[in-house]
Amino acid sequence: MKIMTQYKDGNYAIEVARGILEDRIDDYTDKYDQVFYLADKNVYQLHKNGKLSFIEDPILMEQGEASKYFDAFSNLLETLLSSGVQRNCLLVVIGGGAAGDAGGFAAATVLRGVDYIHVPTTLLAHDSSIGGKTAINSRYGKNLIGAFHRPKGVIYDLDFLDTLPESEILSGFGEVIKHALLKDKDAVDALMDATKDGIELDVIEPFIIKGIETKMEHVLRDENESGIRKHLNLGHTLGHAIEYRYRMPHGIAVTLGIYAALYISNELNQEDTFDLAHFYEYFIGLGYPMEELKALDASDMISLMTKDKKNQTSGLVGYIVMEDAGRARFTEIDRQQLTKFINDMKESL
Amino acid sequence: MKIMTQYKDGNYAIEVARGILEDRIDDYTDKYDQVFYLADKNVYQLHKNGKLSFIEDPILMEQGEASKYFDAFSNLLETLLSSGVQRNCLLVVIGGGAAGDAGGFAAATVLRGVDYIHVPTTLLAHDSSIGGKTAINSRYGKNLIGAFHRPKGVIYDLDFLDTLPESEILSGFGEVIKHALLKDKDAVDALMDATKDGIELDVIEPFIIKGIETKMEHVLRDENESGIRKHLNLGHTLGHAIEYRYRMPHGIAVTLGIYAALYISNELNQEDTFDLAHFYEYFIGLGYPMEELKALDASDMISLMTKDKKNQTSGLVGYIVMEDAGRARFTEIDRQQLTKFINDMKESL
Numbered sequence: 001m002k003i004m005t006q007y008k009d010g011n012y013a014i015e016v017a018r019g020i021l022e023d024r025i026d027d028y029t030d031k032y033d034q035v036f037y038l039a040d041k042n043v044y045q046l047h048k049n050g051k052l053s054f055i056e057d058p059i060l061m062e063q064g065e066a067s068k069y070f071d072a073f074s075n076l077l078e079t080l081l082s083s084g085v086q087r088n089c090l091l092v093v094i095g096g097g098a099a100g101d102a103g104g105f106a107a108a109t110v111l112r113g114v115d116y117i118h119v120p121t122t123l124l125a126h127d128s129s130i131g132g133k134t135a136i137n138s139r140y141g142k143n144l145i146g147a148f149h150r151p152k153g154v155i156y157d158l159d160f161l162d163t164l165p166e167s168e169i170l171s172g173f174g175e176v177i178k179h180a181l182l183k184d185k186d187a188v189d190a191l192m193d194a195t196k197d198g199i200e201l202d203v204i205e206p207f208i209i210k211g212i213e214t215k216m217e218h219v220l221r222d223e224n225e226s227g228i229r230k231h232l233n234l235g236h237t238l239g240h241a242i243e244y245r246y247r248m249p250h251g252i253a254v255t256l257g258i259y260a261a262l263y264i265s266n267e268l269n270q271e272d273t274f275d276l277a278h279f280y281e282y283f284i285g286l287g288y289p290m291e292e293l294k295a296l297d298a299s300d301m302i303s304l305m306t307k308d309k310k311n312q313t314s315g316l317v318g319y320i321v322m323e324d325a326g327r328a329r330f331t332e333i334d335r336q337q338l339t340k341f342i343n344d345m346k347e348s349l
Numbered sequence: 350m351k352i353m354t355q356y357k358d359g360n361y362a363i364e365v366a367r368g369i370l371e372d373r374i375d376d377y378t379d380k381y382d383q384v385f386y387l388a389d390k391n392v393y394q395l396h397k398n399g400k401l402s403f404i405e406d407p408i409l410m411e412q413g414e415a416s417k418y419f420d421a422f423s424n425l426l427e428t429l430l431s432s433g434v435q436r437n438c439l440l441v442v443i444g445g446g447a448a449g450d451a452g453g454f455a456a457a458t459v460l461r462g463v464d465y466i467h468v469p470t471t472l473l474a475h476d477s478s479i480g481g482k483t484a485i486n487s488r489y490g491k492n493l494i495g496a497f498h499r500p501k502g503v504i505y506d507l508d509f510l511d512t513l514p515e516s517e518i519l520s521g522f523g524e525v526i527k528h529a530l531l532k533d534k535d536a537v538d539a540l541m542d543a544t545k546d547g548i549e550l551d552v553i554e555p556f557i558i559k560g561i562e563t564k565m566e567h568v569l570r571d572e573n574e575s576g577i578r579k580h581l582n583l584g585h586t587l588g589h590a591i592e593y594r595y596r597m598p599h600g601i602a603v604t605l606g607i608y609a610a611l612y613i614s615n616e617l618n619q620e621d622t623f624d625l626a627h628f629y630e631y632f633i634g635l636g637y638p639m640e641e642l643k644a645l646d647a648s649d650m651i652s653l654m655t656k657d658k659k660n661q662t663s664g665l666v667g668y669i670v671m672e673d674a675g676r677a678r679f680t681e682i683d684r685q686q687l688t689k690f691i692n693d694m695k696e697s698l
Contacts, residue, residue: 074419074423077494078487078488081488082488082489108496109458109495110493110494111494112482113496138426139430139431140430140431141430144430144460145430145458146458146460147457147461147462148461148462
């Protein structure tokens with residue numbers, strides 16, 4: 001399956017299927033005199049005698065999020081430069097979303113910008129394969145330093161997903177759920193039906209592709225992160241706070257955040273737009289730790305959401321809610337009301 | 350004097366005159382909710398009770414080139430982020446070319462890009478006020494990490510030049526000479542005539558402006574650093590090697606490199622296109638350390654020019670030479686021939 005981005009210019013192909021890396025890689029690398037493979041350390045370790053055995057001399061990146069800290073990033077750049085990187089080169093970035101972020105930012109900045117492609121190796125990375133955002137982390141938060149720099153292509157070989165631990169599958173699947181919710185009711189129903197007994201990789205392949213397409217629609221209609229692109233934050237406002245406080249994988253925290261967003265949506269819509277019990281059972285069945293929602297401290301969460309150091313008690317919090325599946329909107333919720341929503345949700349569980 | 354850049358989009362004004370900072374700054378800052386002043390430590394120290402007294406709470410950058418090392422740069426970003434920088438902000442970068450490079454790169458990358466203006470404080474910075482190049486240094490060389498990110502404006506207040514040390518004036522003036530050579534014979538003659546008794550700031554103001562215009566022409570005709578933009582490297586191939594080996598200010602080393610380029614041009618043209626004795630006397634009169642040329646080790650210089658770790662003795666070296674004033678061209682010179690040119694030049698002095 002091949003998806004072409006639809007920007008005004010600088011488009012690229014996202015190819016999604018099993019076993020495609022070996023077939024497709026040369027089509028990219030053949031165009032360059034110089035190719036560097038940047039691989040997540042852990043991914044390389046897992047696949048160096050298998051799918052990645054064709055790579056000689058990879059530049060290994062710190063595993064996952066660790067690659068996104070300043071020291072790891074400056075080491076990556078210095079390693080590239082010590083290897084004699086030249087402007088007309090291709091970086092092949094192999095790893096999850098973090099590797100894509102850090103490797104993409106290296107491509108954006110080394111010699112003021114070189115080409116790269118991304119070979120995502122996690123389910124979560126389907127989400128970051130679109131959008132052209134690259135970034136590293138600051139002491140003050142994630143993704144605060146970066147650039148917009150689109151890859152020349154994304155080769156999403158689903159074989160890599162076979163070696164993912166359960167928690168990584170659950171984390172990535174959270175974004176698949178989000179994209180279905182942003183798409184429409186049919187997408188949600190089809191996804192929940194297909195996965196009611198668990199997440200089988202071969203079953204969710206079409207949903208991954210649809211998720212990429214939905215994300216692309218949102219990004220295209222709003223390249224600069226105002227308006228509709230904000231809808232992609234569904235579940236993320238509370239999700240980020242949960243992720244930070246409970247050190248939970250991103251997409252798992254987002255899934256908890258999605259449940260809360262559906263609860264709040266019902267409250268704001270003043271009707272049962274979403275069958276909360278059905279969603280709750282479904283999430284529990286898949287293995288999401290929904291019981292953590294009962295432990296949330298509303299005021300702590302809201303402070304984290306608003307990065308509020310003064311612990312104000314009034315003011316508004318930006319939030320993505322749903323009028324229905326496929327109809328998200330941005331709203332601002334008063335802190336006191338949001339506190340009540342979170343507490344009421346906890347009691348309802 | 351106001352020069353507008355002539356890009357397809359993203360144009361900005363470069364204003365050059367004495368005493369304009371105080372008049373013009375508000376026109377920029379008024380458009381933003383949030384303004385951060387990033388000032389070279391040394392410049393701020395010199396002017397905090399004078400021209401810069403209106404600034405409260407500047408973010409001080411390391412002096413000059415020291416601001417362009419990774420640690421200084423990451424500190425700068427973290428300071429901005431700890432100050433709560435938001436996307437709709439303006440950074441006002443005050444300092445020479447190095448401050449412009451590092452501050453501009455901070456603007457390019459913090460929150461994936463915010464606006465900035467540059468307030469150059471050196472003569473050399475007239476050169477970097479055009480082109481949109483931002484960068485920091487790697488362990489492996491200068492400007493190897495960066496981005497293209499144009500300022501929203503350049504306020505070039507010549508009052509700052511009054512406090513420059515002599516060596517900084519000579520350094521910046523080297524690029525003024527280069528721009529005259531790239532322009533035409535009239536520009537060279539006028540410049541040499543106006544400065545035959547020394548460099549008076551008020552006399553060279555129109556030449557600074559012409560230099561900016563010449564650089565802009567080169568950049569516009571070739572935004573991607575192939576073709577004509579390369580001509581801006583006149584004097585830089587050898588100049589960078591001299592700068593590195595003798596730790597000489599950039600533009601002073603470039604001036605020595607320009608002399609060598611004129612010598613080599615005469616050799617390649619097989620005629621006395623340039624009156625070398627006249628140039629030599631002129632440069633000596635202004636205070637350039639021309640005698641250093643006599644000490645050059647040709648093979649060391651060529652190794653540095655080509656970043657050649659293997660010390661090959663054959664191969665070609667890219668070089669900018671002049672068919673005449675105003676007619677530069679890129680050529681490749683065989684190492685052996687280049688060695689002979691350098692040695693012959695040394696003997697001719």
